Structures are given as C-alpha cells and as structure tokens.
Amino acid sequence: MAAVSSGPDNPARTGVVVVGSVTADLTTFSQRLPARGETIHGDDFTLVLGGKGANQAVAAGLANAETSFVACVGSDLFHDLIVDSLAAAGVDISYVRTVPGPTGIAHIRVDASAQNDIVMVPLANAALSIEQIDAALDELADTAAVLLTQLETPVEPTMHAIRSAHARGLAVVLDPAPAVALPDEIWPSVDVVTPNETEAHLLTGVEVTDPASAERAARWFLDRGAGAAIITLAGSGSLLATPDLVRLFPPFPVDPVDTTAAGDAFAGYLGAALASGAELADAVVRANAAGALTVTARGASPSLPASDRVDSFLAEHAASLPERSHP
Numbered sequence: 001m002a003a004v005s006s007g008p009d010n011p012a013r014t015g016v017v018v019v020g021s022v023t024a025d026l027t028t029f030s031q032r033l034p035a036r037g038e039t040i041h042g043d044d045f046t047l048v049l050g051g052k053g054a055n056q057a058v059a060a061g062l063a064n065a066e067t068s069f070v071a072c073v074g075s076d077l078f079h080d081l082i083v084d085s086l087a088a089a090g091v092d093i094s095y096v097r098t099v100p101g102p103t104g105i106a107h108i109r110v111d112a113s114a115q116n117d118i119v120m121v122p123l124a125n126a127a128l129s130i131e132q133i134d135a136a137l138d139e140l141a142d143t144a145a146v147l148l149t150q151l152e153t154p155v156e157p158t159m160h161a162i163r164s165a166h167a168r169g170l171a172v173v174l175d176p177a178p179a180v181a182l183p184d185e186i187w188p189s190v191d192v193v194t195p196n197e198t199e200a201h202l203l204t205g206v207e208v209t210d211p212a213s214a215e216r217a218a219r220w221f222l223d224r225g226a227g228a229a230i231i232t233l234a235g236s237g238s239l240l241a242t243p244d245l246v247r248l249f250p251p252f253p254v255d256p257v258d259t260t261a262a263g264d265a266f267a268g269y270l271g272a273a274l275a276s277g278a279e280l281a282d283a284v285v286r287a288n289a290a291g292a293l294t295v296t297a298r299g300a301s302p303s304l305p306a307s308d309r310v311d312s313f314l315a316e317h318a319a320s321l322p323e324r325s326h327p
Helices: 052-062 079-088 123-127 130-140 155-167 184-189 197-204 211-223 262-275 280-294 307-316
Strands: 015-019 023-029 044-050 067-074 092-099 104-110 116-121 144-149 171-174 228-232 238-242 245-249
Touching: 015 052, 015 130, 015 155, 015 262, 044 052, 044 079, 052 067, 052 079, 052 144, 052 262, 067 079, 067 123, 067 130, 079 092, 092 123, 092 130, 104 123, 130 155, 144 155, 144 262, 155 171, 155 184, 171 262, 197 211, 197 228, 211 228, 211 238, 211 245, 228 262, 228 280, 238 280, 245 280, 262 280, 280 307
Parallel strands: 015 067, 015 144, 023 104, 067 092, 144 171
Antiparallel strands: 023 044, 104 116, 228 238, 238 245
C-alpha cells in the first residue's frame, strides 16, 4: 500500500493525478424545487466548469499541488469553457482529450436551503480509455504521489486507473460517487475511500445516521482491504477509520449557500495534502475546511477556495483544532 500517513517515499513525487469526469454545469437557483410536473420561477442561473473530476483537479491545483487531469471533453460549444477554466486554475491539461460530439452535462438545481439535486449526462466522458490513462500514468509516475478518481466515468477504465496507479506506487483516493457496486478485489488497491452518508449506505448496506453507524460502514471498506475510510457527514463533520484509528472530526460552522462541489473540494484538498507529505488526520482537517468554505459560495468550480483562504480559515478556527492539526 502506498504511504498516506507520512507522505510519499520519494520526495520528488509530490504531484496529483486526477482521472475523472468533466462537465458543463448548468445550475438553476430557486426558493424551492418544483414538484413533479410543476413549473416554478427561479432566482438565478449559472453556466460553469464542473464534473467531479474537474472540480477535484481544480481544488488540488488551488491547494498548490502540481495537478494533471486525465479526461475527455467534447468538440462542441462548451469545449473552450472547459479547457480555459482548467488552465486558468493551473491544472495541467496535457492529458485532456478532445473527442467528437457533445461535452458532458450536469443539470443542477439548488434551493434556498442550499440543498441540490443533479442529473449528470456523461456524453464525452464515456470515451475515457484505458490507453489514455496508461499513457498519462507512464509519463507522470516519477512525479505524482496521489491519484484521485471518482465514478462519473465508465467503471472499467476507472478500475484500471486504480489498479495501475496502485501498481506504480501512487496513493489512491477514491470518491465513490455516484455510488455503484464495485468488485471486492479493487479495495486492496484503494488507500483512502471518501463516501458521504448516502454513498456509504448504498455501497455497504449500513444506513449512516450517526458516528456509530458511520464507523460500521467504514469497517466494511477496511474489512475488504481499503487502507482508510473517511465517511463525510455533511453538517456533522467526518469520521476517519483506519485499522489502528477511529476519529471523528467536528464540522466547521458556516452558513451554507450551495452544497455543490463540497465533496470535490474535500477530495482535492485531501489529495494535495497527502501528496505534500501531510499526516492523514491533518489532511482531513484541511480538507474539511476547504469543503466548509465551498458551501458558502454558489456554483461548482467557482466556489472552490484558494489555499491562502483555507489557511486563514484554519487560523481563525485554530483554538478549536487539536494541537497537531494547526496550520
């Protein structure tokens, strides 16, 4: 298993590779969500870069990690929005492949309580290939320490990315969203899995309602060979479980506006911190802070915070953090 508690063995390997989805996010904001068959007036609309993979790549880049993104974008009118937004965030787009046809689309609806629902249409994301992944990992294996991946791209190439990165000595962080059944043999190649309550329930069968049930769900992943499980509990913080440790991290108090991309901010900052050599528990604290800041702004990629803002936020809350987790 790749090191995730004390940083990469080779100090030259501090980069993050993200294999995953990219979408154009079309988001509507309204006081409430419409009932079935109902039309209502909305308050606002945004069109921005999105997709769990792209969001995590942007978050890792904003966290000051050298970040490379492996993905597919369409040749349509959304193409330039995607590649320009990624490049502006400092993400290496050498491994983003343009394929004929439409870019992936996410239709997001957000209500006044900051809750959302999402319909994601993969489109170009379905073209992600094993050959594309291997070419990127071959070139990045000497400099990358962490792989981040999710489940918005086809399962077969995603599982291949996990196995290949693990074999090359990268620490693998899997955000299992949207949750789908995965082969048991994949879990020993996963160093950290980061489901939310719903995803943990769908994957493990354990209904997550409190820290005790979160620990039971986390144990399901550990029993199958995962190195660590972090169950994110929305407004209740997150629970980290390893074979030697169970720890509950309380939430940071914020006023939520839009919860879109909070999990992606968490994953991106977690991967960046681990790639820099941070201890796993300290990486979770930083990732929690990034996720908390993300829900205070609208949109997916535009809401992701820069590293200095996370530093300031952690400094403001230093008194409530364990001594070893101060920034």
